[in-house]
Amino acid sequence: MKGNEALAEAAIRSGCRHFFGYPITPQTEVAAYMAKRMPKIGGTYLQAESEIAAINMVYGAASAGVRAMTSSSSPGISLKSEGISYIAGADLPCLIINVQRGGPGLGGIQPSQADYWQATRATGHGDFHVLVFAPSTIQEMVDLVGMAFEKADAYRMPAMILADGMLGQMMEPVSFPEEAAEVKTVAKPWATNGHEGKRAHNIVNSLYLKPDQLEKTIIDRFQRYETIKATEARAEEYLVEDAEIVLVAYGATARIVKSAVNTAREMGIRAGMIRPITLWPYPVKNIQKAAETAKHFLCVEMSMGQMVDDVRLAVNGKRPVDFFGHTGGVIPAPGEVLEKIKAIAGGAK
């Protein structure tokens, strides 16, 4: 199954019945799949007039307490950023998919990871975070969509799947959770879904004109973020235990890096890899632990070096952190990564 289609099917199986989107390469198959499936299962598929309209429809649907989502690619996510900020400010759960392409501007349509800063630092204006999940296989796309909806509901905040054009376009075998499997949902007593005279009416809002009141809502939200940082960070460690050189990569790039690590091992170089699965919260502890034993870090991305900031923050000057990457839609080759590993290994001797 194609990555984009797998994302859509996984969302449906996670109980999502409200999709609002606008086409853009390389994620259009998400919307196309939803357009085909949603009407058959009593869901809503709506192609909005723009990305901005789509995210605001998500805002509305999420306010009513239903699982709602949108998907786009880099330039479209920038357009959605205002809406994402409002959704975060109103403490609403939703899912946003970004199948990244080259930027800035219209950029290109080939795979990229240049929206890392945007996803983890500034998805919109104001003090807030969104949960960011980074799958590296089609199967993981399926698994993380379910988790993203669950965590978004649990913490009342937007979640993002940060994929890229390679993952969106490629096909791999996947298995889905049983259709009958129960969708884990939480009660949403805050939802504006009609009080029927049985309770006081709910208000969903992100406007607080009194500074002290606004500050309090933000501080409360950041206390939740602390819990999330302590409990929700996820990463895969691959041959890290005895590694002298630890590579850090996420998403499609991690697959390329894994190939390079395997070849390096065959050559007798003790390389390993940490693959962050959540980008926010960042798996700081995995990096910190590795920094105790590893001699050198190498971060590989399809960007000019964005996640490397988080690696450096976690390593905190203990070990050298190098970066290697391509950007603009150029995909790093395992051979190039291997050359970097060899250069570091040679220098370490």
Added chain:
Amino acid sequence: MALQNILLAGFGGQGILFAGKVAAYAGLMDGKEVSWLPSYGPEMRGGTANCSVCISDEPIGSPLVLAPGALLAMNIQSYDKFIDAVIPGGVAVIDSTLVDKKCSRTDITCVYVPATALANEKDLAGLANIILLGTLLKHTGFAAEAAVEKALSKCVPPKKQHLLEPNMRAIRLGMDY
């Protein structure tokens, strides 16, 4: 089985992506790990199209095939671009109706099949891709023959089942060539 990295390349419309899909599905039928990665974008509208297929016992690392063990080339541009990338000991299956060049490399096996002409002659127009896939199957054994047949039944959509038989014939034609 060792990792089988296949690169299929030609013009948009020749069925490059479809042939790749059949190869990937065949691997899946054999119980292997597989991946299929297309080039996407304006290529679909008549430019060059290519796709990477990986078949392996191990989970697939990079799905992008830069150094193919097997190349299927259906136009000159793709032949020129990728023939030197084929790994030593690899196989290149070339549609000689469309590529009038001969490879000078001695470290790879080049098989020239006038697939487009053959397809037209045998009432299989549009199935040069599958003929070449049959030849590729014979020379690389990327999957069991039965698996390829099963894959074809999967990949030919239900509404176009009448095309299954010609596809099967095309595979056999390619294998016997």
